[in-house]
Every structure is written in C-alpha cells, then in structure tokens.
Amino acid sequence: MGDKGLSFLFSGLHFNRKKFADDFARFKEKNENEDIPETSTIVETVKVEPEDKLAAGKKRKRKEKGSAERVESFSVFKKSEPARVVEDEEKEEDIGLQEKKEYHRRIERDALSRKKYGIHISGHNVPSPLQSFDDLSSRYGCKSYLLRNIAELGFKEPTPIQRQAIPALLSGRECFACAPTGSGKTLAFLFPILMKLKPGSKEGIRAVILCPTRELATQTTRECKKLAKGKKFYIKLMTKDLAKNGDFGSMHIDILVSTPLRLQFAIRKRKLDLSRVEYLVLDESDKLFELGFVKQIDSIVKACSNPSIIRSLFSATLPESVEELARTIMHDAVRIIVGRKNSASDLIKQKLIFAGNEEGKFIAFRQIFKESWTPPVLVFLQSKERARQLYKELAFDDIRVDIIHADLSQAQRDEAVDNFRAGKTWVLIATDVLARGMDFKGVNCVINYDLPESAAAYIHRIGRCGRAGRVGEAITLYTEADVNFLRNIANVMVASGCEVPSWIMALPKLRKKKHRPSRDSIANKPTKLEDPEEE
Numbered sequence: 001m002g003d004k005g006l007s008f009l010f011s012g013l014h015f016n017r018k019k020f021a022d023d024f025a026r027f028k029e030k031n032e033n034e035d036i037p038e039t040s041t042i043v044e045t046v047k048v049e050p051e052d053k054l055a056a057g058k059k060r061k062r063k064e065k066g067s068a069e070r071v072e073s074f075s076v077f078k079k080s081e082p083a084r085v086v087e088d089e090e091k092e093e094d095i096g097l098q099e100k101k102e103y104h105r106r107i108e109r110d111a112l113s114r115k116k117y118g119i120h121i122s123g124h125n126v127p128s129p130l131q132s133f134d135d136l137s138s139r140y141g142c143k144s145y146l147l148r149n150i151a152e153l154g155f156k157e158p159t160p161i162q163r164q165a166i167p168a169l170l171s172g173r174e175c176f177a178c179a180p181t182g183s184g185k186t187l188a189f190l191f192p193i194l195m196k197l198k199p200g201s202k203e204g205i206r207a208v209i210l211c212p213t214r215e216l217a218t219q220t221t222r223e224c225k226k227l228a229k230g231k232k233f234y235i236k237l238m239t240k241d242l243a244k245n246g247d248f249g250s251m252h253i254d255i256l257v258s259t260p261l262r263l264q265f266a267i268r269k270r271k272l273d274l275s276r277v278e279y280l281v282l283d284e285s286d287k288l289f290e291l292g293f294v295k296q297i298d299s300i301v302k303a304c305s306n307p308s309i310i311r312s313l314f315s316a317t318l319p320e321s322v323e324e325l326a327r328t329i330m331h332d333a334v335r336i337i338v339g340r341k342n343s344a345s346d347l348i349k350q351k352l353i354f355a356g357n358e359e360g361k362f363i364a365f366r367q368i369f370k371e372s373w374t375p376p377v378l379v380f381l382q383s384k385e386r387a388r389q390l391y392k393e394l395a396f397d398d399i400r401v402d403i404i405h406a407d408l409s410q411a412q413r414d415e416a417v418d419n420f421r422a423g424k425t426w427v428l429i430a431t432d433v434l435a436r437g438m439d440f441k442g443v444n445c446v447i448n449y450d451l452p453e454s455a456a457a458y459i460h461r462i463g464r465c466g467r468a469g470r471v472g473e474a475i476t477l478y479t480e481a482d483v484n485f486l487r488n489i490a491n492v493m494v495a496s497g498c499e500v501p502s503w504i505m506a507l508p509k510l511r512k513k514k515h516r517p518s519r520d521s522i523a524n525k526p527t528k529l530e531d532p533e534e535e
C-alpha cells in the first residue's frame with residue numbers, strides 16, 4: 001500500500017514527521033531491527049500495579065498527553081524504553097520482597113496460561129489472561145447482568161482471544177488482535193465496551209464499531225444487543241437512511257455500528273459528532289486498511305478526536321503492512337496473536353479438487369452434490385456475474401438455492417442472509433461480500449467454486465464453517481488457470497495440518513498477491529441435483 005491517500009493514518013494521530021524526524025528514524029530503525037517473531041513469547045516489563053489503578057493511570061496519562069508525547073506511541077512493541085529504565089529500577093527497589101515474589105508468581109502463572117491457550121503477546125505490562133468469566137467480576141467488577149447474558153448465550157468459558165483481549169481493553173490498552181475465524185473475537189471487543197460505558201447516557205456516541213460489509217454490521221449490532229439485554233443501551237446500526245437523513249443532534253446513541261462509507265457520509269453531510277468516542281473498533285481490520293476503504297477510515301479515525309480514545313483492531317488475518325500502519329495510530333498497544341498468525345482454523349477439513357477447465361468445474365461441483373452433502377452449503381465465486389451464472393444453472397433444480405452479492409437491494413441481501421440462517425435456503429451462492437465475519441452456525445461445508453483471490457480471502461471464506469468449536473469442510477475447485485496461484489492456498493492448508501500433493505508445494509512462490517483470472521462462463525450442462533430430503 002502506498003503513501004497516497006493515507007494522509008492521516010499514515011502520519012499518525014498528531015504526528016508531525018518533520019518535527020520528529022529523529023524519532024521517526026529511530027522508530028524505523030528499531031522496527032527493522034527488532035522484528036518480533038511470529039510465535040513471540042511473553043514480553044513484559046517488571047512493573048507491578050493493580051489492574052484498576054493501572055487502567056486509571058493509563059487513561060489519565062493519555063488524556064494529559066500532548067501531541068509531542070504521542071511520538072512515544074510509535075514504539076508499540078519496544079521491549080525496553082531507555083527513558084523509563086531508571087524509573088522502573090527505582091520503583092522496583094521500593095517494592096517489597098513479598099510483592100516481588102507475588103509478581104513473579106503471577107508472571108509465571110500468566111505464561112503457563114498463555115501457553116495452554118496458544119496466546120502470544122507483545123507489549124508493555126500486559127494484563128493477566130482471564131481464567132474464567134468469573135474473573136470479570138472479581139478483577140474488574142463486572143455487572144451481573146452481563147455475566148447472566150453470557151450464561152444465557154451458553155458461553156461457559158472464555159475463548160483464548162477473549163481471555164487476553166478483554167483484560168487488555170478493560171485496562172485501557174489499545175490492542176491489535178489476530179485470532180482464528182469463529183473464535184469469538186466479536187465478544188472480545190463488545191464486552192469491554194458494554195462493561196465500561198454507562199448505558200443510556202445523553203453524552204453522545206461513545207463507541208464506534210466499523211465493519212467492512214453491511215451484513216457484518218447488522219450481525220454485530222444484533223450480537224451487541226443480545227449481550228446488552230436488560231440494560232438501556234442505545235445501540236444503533238448505521239443504515240443508509242440514517243446516514244442520509246439522521247438528525248444526530250437529537251438522537252441518543254451510545255454504540256454505533258457502521259460500514260466506513262456510511263459513517264464517513266454521515267460525518268460529512270450530517271455533521272455527526274464523534275469527538276466523545278471512547279472506543280473505536282476496526283473489525284476485519286486488514287480489510288478496512290485495503291485501498292478501497294483506507295480514505296474513509298482515515299477520516300473516521302480523525303473524527304474520533306477524543307485523546308483518550310481506545311482503538312482496537314481485530315481480524316483473523318493481520319499482514320505486516322497493516323501492523324505497520326496500525327503502529328502509526330496506536331498508543332502503547334498490546335499485540336495479541338492466538339495460534340499461528342494468518343492461519344485457518346484447524347477444525348476445518350480442507351480439500352483441493354482439480355477440474356481441468358470451467359466445464360469440468362461445473363461437473364465436479366454437481367458431483368459433490370450427488371455424492372454427499374449436508375446443507376447448508378455456502379458457495380463462493382469471484383464475481384457478481386459468475387455468481388449470477390451459477391445461480392441460473394441451479395435455479396431450475398429442486399434445490400433451495402439463493403444468491404447474495406453487492407448489486408442486490410438491501411432488502412434482498414437481508415432476506416438472503418435471514419433465509420440461510422433460518423435453514424430455508426440450503427445452498428447460498430455468494431461473492432466475497434459474505435466471506436468476512438458472517439457467523440452461520442450450521443454451515444458444514446464451504447465450496448470455493450472459484451479459487452479465492454488471496455490466501456487471506458481463502459482463510460476468511462472457509463472460516464464460515466468450523467466455528468465455535470464445530471468441525472467443517474472446505475472444498476476448493478481449481479483449473480489450469482489457477483495452478484500458478486495454488487501454492488498460496490496450499491501453504492495455508494499445510495499450516496493447518498491438511499495434506500497437499502508435493503508437486504503443489506514445489507511450485508514457485510508467486511509475487512502477485514491477488515489472483516482473479518478471466519474465466520469462461522459457467523457451463524450449461526444440466527443434470528438434475530439430488531434433493532437430500534428425498535433420499
């Protein structure tokens with residue numbers, strides 16, 4: 001990603017490159033020299049402070065900070081801060097022996113716990129991971145209604161990302177978090193917001209959650225309302241109508257969930273005030289930092305001008321480039337990686353099928369349905385046009401098939417998602433508009449009719465199955481046109497323990513990141529699909 005259009009994001013919140021050229025140079029140097037390995041172990045400095053005090057202190061400090069001090073935030077992962085060493089040493093001497101012992105016991109306990117759950121952290125003084133949801137009351141005074149709502153949802157134990165990200169955010173730390181698809185990241189960012197914000201306040205918007213698609217924004221709003229049940233939070237989804245006509249001055253909103261474009265529109269045209277926002281979440285953050293979104297994100301981050309804002313980035317994939325961009329806007333962030341970075345959930349059985357050409361692909365696709373299939377199935381294609389073609393081919397079969405892509409009206413899109421959720425649709429044909437974040441619990445199988453355009457797209461697409469501890473199956477069809485790109489997908493498969501033919505692994509590495517070949521239109525060779533309920 002180039003520098004163009006990243007005026008604000010790339011320059012940091014208040015960062016003046018000229019004025020702080022030396023610091024910037026040092027940061028760059030440090031960054032290059034101190035690259036933390038993927039499976040980085042625990043990096044914590046020796047400093048004992050109770051969690052609530054620490055959080056309060058942090059907040060105060062952030063509020064007092066002027067623009068110059070923000071330069072510090074460039075060293076998100078620094079292992080030692082020269083200016084602080086003396087101070088830390090003095091403090092350490094003051095700490096009694098007992099406290100020191102207790103501190104070291106905690107460090108050991110935390111390290112063991114993180115190892116057990118595959119949590120890797122970097123950052124200064126990272127709070128202990130949760131042992132259970134009960135920790136939320138004992139350590140952070142969590143209100144009973146929230147724990148009740150979690151229990152009602154059937155959640156017994158926090159997932160690994162929840163164990164670490166919730167305490168980090170509750171302690172006032174910004175964070176970027178990478179954890180597998182379907183591993184509960186949504187609750188990890190929603191919970192601290194609900195815990196920290198006063199419900200029904202008239203102060204204005206205090207939390208903004210950004211999602212790359214309307215479907216995901218709708219789903220996140222619904223999840224947020226479920227978690228907040230019993231409290232009068234004003235939780236709003238930014239609809240098209242609201243963005244165009246909303247009278248935000250007279251409207252009560254505590255938490256706003258939106259796609260970037262709609263929010264940017266409302267800021268510009270409806271003078272939406274985000275200056276009181278305390279929490280900004282970029283969900284599917286790597287997507288939001290892609291070229292199509294980055295200008296919008298830029299202006300939203302700028303509009304969220306509260307100096308003590310806590311920003312967090314969540315995704316199942318987190319490329320280096322995004323981490324670098326994130327560092328420029330975040331202060332003293334905690335980096336949390338669950339499992340291996342940029343890998344697929346190991347609950348998904350992944351398979352590659354060679355189909356020669358487009359015609360062969362259609363035959364192979366039908367074969368999958370003939371042999372064995374358990375609805376619901378999600379089928380991904382590379383474009384709206386191709387999705388329409390496949391839909392046409394299947395529409396005359398006795399199969400409950402539907403289609404979703406960005407050209408449909410909002411009502412049609414909502415209906416497609418609702419019907420699929422409700423089990424009224426068995427096969428949903430989709431473009432990548434549905435690839436990220438969508439949580440369809442029952443999906444057993446994802447079929448990549450067209451090879452995904454990148455390894456990240458592959459991880460997110462197949463991540464629509466194998467969620468919340470369930471197993472799933474992902475089948476990827478490929479043709480001659482895809483062979484050169486296969487290695488990228490195969491790497492992901494191998495990393496999650498799936499078998500891949502050795503010739504694929506021997507293919508040269510491709511420099512090109514995106515793969516979108518032009519393809520022949522989908523063959524029209526109808527053979528009737530089997531209806532599983534008739535068997």
Ligand SMILES: Nc1ncnc2c1ncn2[C@@H]1O[C@H](COP(=O)(O)OP(=O)(O)OP(=O)(O)O)[C@@H](O)[C@H]1O
Nearest residue numbers: 155157158159181182183184185186316437439468
């Ligand atoms: N602690 C928990 N115990 C059991 N299930 C949970 C827990 N937390 C969340 N879930 C469930 O796990 C599923 C996946 O969660 P979620 O959608 O947040 O995943 P995600 O990590 O955001 O995935 P993606 O990367 O695809 O967006 C949801 O159905 C959610 O209700």
